[in-house]
Amino acid sequence: MAALVGGLLLALAAAVASGGETRPAPVRNRASMGEAPRVGSLTPAAALAIAGQHVIDAYAGPNPPPSLIAAIRAGQTAGVILFSPNVADPAALHRAVAEMQAAAAASPEHRPLLILTDQEGGLVRRLPGAPALSEQAIGVRPDRLALAAQAGAGAAATLRRAGVNVNLAPVLDVYRSPGNFIDQYGRSYSQNPAVVSRLGAQFIHAQQADRIAATAKHFPGLGSATRAQDTDTVPVRVDVPLSELRTVDEAPYVAAIRAGVRLVMVSWAVYPALDPARPAGLSSRVIGGELRGRLHFRGVTITDAIEAGALRGYGGVGARSVLATAAGADLILACAPTPSANTPAIGHTAVSAIAAALLEHHLNLTAVEASGARVSALRAWIRP
Numbered sequence: 001m002a003a004l005v006g007g008l009l010l011a012l013a014a015a016v017a018s019g020g021e022t023r024p025a026p027v028r029n030r031a032s033m034g035e036a037p038r039v040g041s042l043t044p045a046a047a048l049a050i051a052g053q054h055v056i057d058a059y060a061g062p063n064p065p066p067s068l069i070a071a072i073r074a075g076q077t078a079g080v081i082l083f084s085p086n087v088a089d090p091a092a093l094h095r096a097v098a099e100m101q102a103a104a105a106a107s108p109e110h111r112p113l114l115i116l117t118d119q120e121g122g123l124v125r126r127l128p129g130a131p132a133l134s135e136q137a138i139g140v141r142p143d144r145l146a147l148a149a150q151a152g153a154g155a156a157a158t159l160r161r162a163g164v165n166v167n168l169a170p171v172l173d174v175y176r177s178p179g180n181f182i183d184q185y186g187r188s189y190s191q192n193p194a195v196v197s198r199l200g201a202q203f204i205h206a207q208q209a210d211r212i213a214a215t216a217k218h219f220p221g222l223g224s225a226t227r228a229q230d231t232d233t234v235p236v237r238v239d240v241p242l243s244e245l246r247t248v249d250e251a252p253y254v255a256a257i258r259a260g261v262r263l264v265m266v267s268w269a270v271y272p273a274l275d276p277a278r279p280a281g282l283s284s285r286v287i288g289g290e291l292r293g294r295l296h297f298r299g300v301t302i303t304d305a306i307e308a309g310a311l312r313g314y315g316g317v318g319a320r321s322v323l324a325t326a327a328g329a330d331l332i333l334a335c336a337p338t339p340s341a342n343t344p345a346i347g348h349t350a351v352s353a354i355a356a357a358l359l360e361h362h363l364n365l366t367a368v369e370a371s372g373a374r375v376s377a378l379r380a381w382i383r384p
């Protein structure tokens with residue numbers, strides 16, 4: 001019975017694939033038909049569709065603007081990040097998520113839209129509810145292993161209720177001194193990399209068991225950044241020797257990758273030990289060499305906010321997005337460090353610039369398509 005039904009479904013699927021589709025047959029010479037000339041084998045529309053798979057949009061206020069809904073329906077965005085102003089009214093949030101997912105379902109990509117937020121715990125929580133404890137509060141408790149798992153499961157439950165499917169947590173930074181950049185809001189589990197490794201892995205495992213994707217951040221580590229070294233506002237240089245960077249800051253990523261973490265967020269700081277010329281998120285040495293090559297990460301890489309002050313000197317949003325994509329960032333977080341300044345225009349600029357770079361052969365199409373396949377796999381894995 002099961003086999004018969006399966007066979008019928010397969011036959012139906014084949015019929016839909018061959019006859020039910022309205023996709024036009026490939027046309028060899030479009031220029032002679034008065035259409036835009038093809039550049040290589042890529043049309044401008046195809047370039048936009050590819051570029052759209054690499055950008056996460058943002059907006060201000062409770063309602064997604066019509067331009068964002070149109071971009072989602074056109075398949076020109078991979079997801080949306082939510083901040084406090086977007087989630088203040090639960091009923092409006094519910095409507096917004098439903099509207100955005102309906103637009104994604106009607107898009108050529110069909111797959112669910114990635115909906116992301118920062119639900120770290122303690123002070124850094126966009127949504128009311130679990131996890132109530134900060135990483136710091138968990139790290140000092142004797143029952144911290146169980147609490148880290150509870151925090152991951154709690155975050156999953158809170159996000160699932162709101163329709164969020166990617167958490168930009170846990171923070172895996174190993175803080176060096178009390179009150180520094182990452183410790184000031186209690187965002188680091190411990191000064192001991194072994195403790196951060198174990199607690200981070202617990203959080204990831206528990207949260208992803210409920211199919212809410214976790215994001216280990218901020219690679220290769222912001223634990224030694226001072227209070228004033230905030231990449232949202234200024235260029236930051238993390239002068240940690242290579243051996244320390246690998247044995248302390250990167251150590252928790254080994255455990256996170258082993259636990260199957262789906263995403264890694266790459267920091268906007270410069271790490272001279274790895275690449276003196278560029279911020280980590282714009283560096284193929286950091287993303288391709290260190291994270292994928294040395295640590296064997298196979299999941300999705302995502303940048304921090306593209307409008308961050310740390311990227312002063314790297315051009316506008318378009319130029320930054322192309323540099324990040326060329327460096328191997330799978331997703332560009334097209335948002336501002338200040339939520340009220342968010343608009344889908346930022347994402348639109350990023351998508352247009354990546355598409356133009358593809359058409360002009362300034363980006364490696366094969367590499368960008370492989371990157372898009374990782375994003376697609378993530379969109380297939382999450383539950384909307």
Ligand SMILES: *[C@@H]1O[C@H](CO)[C@@H](O)[C@H](O)[C@H]1NC(C)=O
Pocket residue numbers: 364365366367370
């Ligand atoms: C383009 O990317 C592919 C896949 O990563 C790689 O194998 C190839 O060498 C790259 N081509 C160039 C010209 O860099």
